[in-house]
Amino acid sequence: MIGTLIVDDDFRVADVHRGYVERLEGFRVIGEAHTAGEALQSIQRLRPDLILLDLYLPDLPGLEVLRRIQALQGNRPDVVVVTAARDVDSLRAAMQGGVIHYLVKPFSFRAFEEKLMRYAAVRGRLSRLAEADQVEVDRLFSLLRSSREEPELPKGVSEETLRLILNVLSSAAGDLSATEIAESAGVSRVTARRYLDELARSGRVELTLRYGGPGRPEHRYRLTNAAQGAAPDPIDR
Numbered sequence: 440m441i442g443t444l445i446v447d448d449d450f451r452v453a454d455v456h457r458g459y460v461e462r463l464e465g466f467r468v469i470g471e472a473h474t475a476g477e478a479l480q481s482i483q484r485l486r487p488d489l490i491l492l493d494l495y496l497p498d499l500p501g502l503e504v505l506r507r508i509q510a511l512q513g514n515r516p517d518v519v520v521v522t523a524a525r526d527v528d529s530l531r532a533a534m535q536g537g538v539i540h541y542l543v544k545p546f547s548f549r550a551f552e553e554k555l556m557r558y559a560a561v562r563g564r565l566s567r568l569a570e571a572d573q574v575e576v577d578r579l580f581s582l583l584r585s586s587r588e589e590p591e592l593p594k595g596v597s598e599e600t601l602r603l604i605l606n607v608l609s610s611a612a613g614d615l616s617a618t619e620i621a622e623s624a625g626v627s628r629v630t631a632r633r634y635l636d637e638l639a640r641s642g643r644v645e646l647t648l649r650y651g652g653p654g655r656p657e658h659r660y661r662l663t664n665a666a667q668g669a670a671p672d673p674i675d676r
Contacts, residue, residue, distance in 0.1 A: 441559060442469040444487035446478040446504070447521070448496050452544075456491055456521065459551050465559050475499035479507060487516045489558070492538075494522040494529055502529065505536040517562075519554065539583070557583055560642060560663045582642030582663075596637060600626060604634045605643070605662075614647060614659035635660050 443460050445468060447453040453471050460466050470485050472478035475496045482490070490508070494501035501522065508515055520533045523544040533541055540554045561583045568575065603624040608615065615623075621631035638644035638660075645663050648656040 440467045441465055441488045442467060443489045443491060444470050444481055444485060445491045446472045447493040448473050459548055463552060463555055475504045478504050482516065490516050490518045491521045492518050494520060494524045502532050509536055578642060601634060608662045614661040616657055616659060
């Protein structure tokens with residue numbers, strides 16, 4: 440579970456954000472803070488994994504809280520800025536401070552969910568990696584930063600076939616080979632591999648290698664945490 444600390448000076452807004460977080464699988468709210476002082480104390484006491492940080496706080500600017508978070512020794516919590524601040528200086532400072540995402544109020548639950556579930560998928564993938572080559576680095580950043588708001592299918596990819604592949608994966612109890620997926624979806628293995636490669640590139644599907652007998656390892660596929668439970672929709676670009 441990703442322990443989440445909500446920092447917002449408005450009690451009602453904090454309560455809304457609490458409700459949003461509690462609707463997300465894999466997240467739990469471990470505390471709320473309504474001033475910078477409370478936030479810094481809660482960080483030390485609760486050791487959150489993730490902080491939803493407002494930039495407008497009554498005692499210190501949220502950007503100062505962000506600066507102090509980055510100065511902490513050891514494992515620092517990740518930060519998603521949740522604010523009404525739209526000025527470029529605040530955005531630039533937040534980016535330089537290493538925030539995961541910057542959500543401008545007001546926003547929908549769908550936008551909130553999309554950002555946090557992508558973060559959860561990247562966090563989970565990082566926990567399973569010993570090291571990353573450039574392809575994996577590009578995949579992680581693509582997964583974190585891309586959006587579902589304007590989905591677009593790559594050239595030569597059929598939405599109908601894509602949904603077949605995703606439906607097979609979503610109903611599987613574990614990971615599957617390309618051959619198993621092809622047989623279940625009623626397509627050729629070559630077609631299944633092409634769609635699976637696209638899904639892996641977009642971060643919807645996770646590829647692992649199974650080493651067994653002699654020869655090359657077997658490729659196994661499963662939906663990522665961010666894709667599980669979501670309605671199958673076109674590949675993100």
